[in-house]
Amino acid sequence: MVNAWTWGLIAGTAAASVLTFLLALVLRRNPRAAGLGALLVPVAGLWLWAFGITADKTDTVTRKSFSSMIAVGSGIVKVLGPSSGPNQPVVSPTSIASITAVIPRGHVVALFPAGVPLSIVTTTSSSPAAAFWQGMCILGVAALIAVVASRQAGYLAGAALLAFGLYQLVAAAVFTPAAGGTSWYDWLYGMSSRGTVCAVAVGSVVAGLVVIRYTIVSDMLRRMTLASRVQLLTQTRAEAVDAAAAELRRLERDLHDGAQARLVAIGLSLRALEKMIPANPAAAAALAVECREASALALADLRDLVRGIYPPVLAERGLGDAVRALALDSPVNVATEIDLPGRPPAPVEAAVYFAVAEALSNVAKHADARRAVVRVYHAGEMLRAEVTDDGAGGADPTRGTGLAGIERRLAAFDGILAVSSPVGGPTIVVIEVPCELSWPKISTC
């Protein structure tokens, strides 16, 4: 059964399979596409193999009369000659051994005496090498389609399997199976019995339906995830924009009522001072002191404002030291465990910093805790911060606006905030944001 033609086909199939998989990996496509492509190839290979085993078939027949050897179809017919025996063919043995020709259908090939067993081989493909390349070409196209577009390939493969199965069923009903035949339909369904044809047909139809269903489901899932992702992004973007606008309004108000107002007052005082100097130097000196004090207050206002926008220590030292500074400033005894080999992107750093700051200020305000621990580390593409305290617990994250604001801010980076606070404690706040770390440039000086 397993002849050279089949071996060629199996080799071609395996090579195309591996090639498809590697190509898909190199192109970094969906791994599902790579898997499907690699699966498609052996399936197609099996069909060709099924043709292959019937295409090179040896039949031993015993003819009863002189006129019985007639070609049944056009094709290359090779008469190998009679097996050993007393009866010799009518034509000479040398020419019998080498009759290889394209013979029109219905023509007499040779006349033999009755009762001579003959080996007759009919071939539709001339060599294993040709079969190999033929297989490679067909499978290469299938693999390429699978790699370039997984979804379309899925539908295509499903439709092809279905069509092939249906054709086999029709063929089995209409034509008589003839494995050795050389008519076009013989080659196409190429099986020797109706049972085999029907089994292959039903298998193909089922496989086609499964592939189509799988493709539809995965396609729909993809679309659904895409839709929910769009919804989430729309929501978080709107919230981020709102939050930014609210923040700007707060800054404007703070500047307007704080530093700006103080600077106006300083300006007015300085104007008065100018006029006062010649007439009353003593009063002018007193006013100058007042101006100086007012400018110190304006500075203090601005300092507080800046701390709320982007804490200077975060800009200067990054998240690790900024969290250490937070821990130092907290009235509660806070220990820090920080393991950050690089720096997260600045917006993520700021969001996580303010999240930790909010959590620590809640610890100080509500938890009645003696000590707290902040852990900040990066593991598996995730930046994680955990704030644990030994307080009374029972914190409700839905109450109050602080944590909700932090959650919205984190959501803009696909980050989450989770609070576990059973009554009696401990309270654990976990902040998690997917991000990559960047490594600081190594200084050469």
Next chain:
Amino acid sequence: MRVVLAEDLYLLRTGLERLLAEHGFDVIESVDNGPALLRALVDKRPDVAVVDIRLPPTFTDEGLKAAMSARHEVPGLPVLLLSAHVEQLYARELLADQAGSVGYLLKDRVFNDDQFTDAVRAVASGGTVMDPEVVGKLLGRRARDEPVTRLSAREREVLALMAEGRSNSAIAQRLRISDKAVGKHCTSIFAKLDLAPSDDDNRRVLAVLAYLNT
């Protein structure tokens, strides 16, 4: 007194130069970035350096880093750091080497030029000067601790001024009490905080800060 000044903002730099010159300091070099500061400190070995923490080229804590590495090469090199904000974290790092001769003040403090130049001189003569805001934070942090709560209100005032680097007589003047009374308060504070008493101003400040910082 030879001073190296590091400040990147032109107006502030010239303002500080003028202020220091008016008070009899000799500003031997003014720089506007971290690497130049490190070179100036190591080459010129000034009596004191007045350094802005945030400097180019990185605009992070370049000034602090340059000052620290200069002090690594020249131990005890007097450095007074100025910043628009004060952090306990930086104060800890400055105090870590226990060598004294360090100061850490808010930039606002230059408004009061007498106090500011006093601080520069104190640092130059080996003292430790911390901004009242840092001291306040350190005290606030230890406010819950048992020993600090044992101090009387007056003793806490004296402790805060001590941590700012003031001598006994300066504290007496500030609180309008006698030198002797300050001495008594100090003894009492050291006893309550379990610190070994000492005559040396700088060691006294460091002891207080070390206690507050733990």
